[in-house]
Amino acid sequence: MKNFPIAKSRRLRSTPYTDRIERQGVSSYTVYNHMLLPASFVSAEVDYHHLKEFVQVWDVAAERQVEISGKDSAQLVQLMTCRDLSKSKVGKCYYAPIIDGQGNLVNDPIINKLAEDRWWLSIADSDVIFFAKGLASGNKFDVDIKEPDVNILAVQGPLSDQLMSKVFGEKICQLKFFNFDYFEFKGVKHFIARSGWSKQGGFEIYVENAEAGKDLYDYLFEAGLEFNVKPGCPNLIERIEGALLSYGNDFDNRDNPFEANFEKYTNLDSEVEFLGKERLKKIRNQGVTRKLMGVKIDHNQIDMYCEKTLFDDDNNIVGFVRSATYSPTFKKVIGIAMINKPYWNSKNSFKIEINEKIHLGNICDLPFI
Ligand code: THG
DSSP states (O other), X not given: OOOOOOOOOSSSBOOTTHHHHHHTTOOEEEEETTEEEEEESSOHHHHHHHHHHSOEEEEOTTSOEEEEESTTHHHHHHHHBSSOOTTOOTTBEEEOOEEOXXXXXXXXXXXXXEETTEEEEEOOSSOHHHXXXXXXXXXXXXXXXXXXXXXXXEEESTTHHHHHHHHHOGGGGGOOBTBEEEEEETTEEEEEEBOOSSXXXXXXXXESOHHHHHHHHHHHHHHTGGGTOEEEOOOHHHHHHTTOOOBTTTXXXXXXXXXXXXXXXXXXXXXXXXXXXXXXXXXXXHOOSEEEEEEEESSSOOOOSSOEEEEOTTOOEEEEEEEEEEETTTTEEEEEEEEEGGGOSTTOEEEXXXXXXXXXXXXXXXXXX
């Protein structure tokens, strides 16, 4: 299928770093939260090998923040997620599914607890702010809800501790996974978490002052020369291998948290109140009839513009591939698929049509690596 350039406008928002990544050679964009999100620089495969060996700086400003503050903020945040936040602590980040009244998924943000009455929901690609405002109005909550101008820079890759300690000082190496703290660069304090949408390790800098952020961006490349730093972005190959899920690709509002393997973040036995709780208890008791699993396909190329159906030998539907890519590590196509229960045994094989030809594959557990 032919690719087309994307027509920019005010509605398709740029980031404070857009002119920089364009100078550095961004080669494709995707759209995320109505904002430009880089999708490749050299190529997904070249970017992938570099990410696994060195360190990259990513413009992930499209991971927007929904700030919820005020007297009833903790109650509203808890109402939106099936993860029990009653023992949550300031300074910690919580990966937490957002659920609607039907028990279906709305988003999968990282929830950052800034204070007992101030939260940032670092959202995936759906309009959580209107969901939050609707719930606040309907419940007459005393809260303030806004999208602050926060533009995240992620530093990802095995050399990220070395680069970050050179810029922010040794202390940053003590920061634990999914914790945040404030670190200074040129007199400006930045909110930094040890997190990021790769399995290679790293940090996310929640830049609140765009001018200071651009200065920091440039310095990361200057200081990173000795570590072979390059511009990068969330990498399709790396994130599928590590099974980092993507709302809108792997799961969406048709799916519940059990189907999306979010049991770990679904707490139905505590006292906290959230949307869809009774529905989710029913689903848990009945058990789900499909869930996300891995697939490996004996082929070297796949385009994913829509779900692709998997069939067994009798042409029964096995499931649907939702994300896939060629993996240079496995030397075949790997993907994340919604698999029907009769086929959960990971030895099952299937047929799939790619570019009018039938290929064979088999089901496997996630993650791949
Ligand atoms: N960072 C920030 N905001 C984000 C993302 C991010 N918003 C959008 C999107 N990514 C949200 N989705 C995810 C998905 C997975 C993870 C983080 C955000 C993730 N998962 C860890 C894993 O699967 O290994 C587990 C985390 C845990 O168990 O606590 O990191 O990347 N700011």
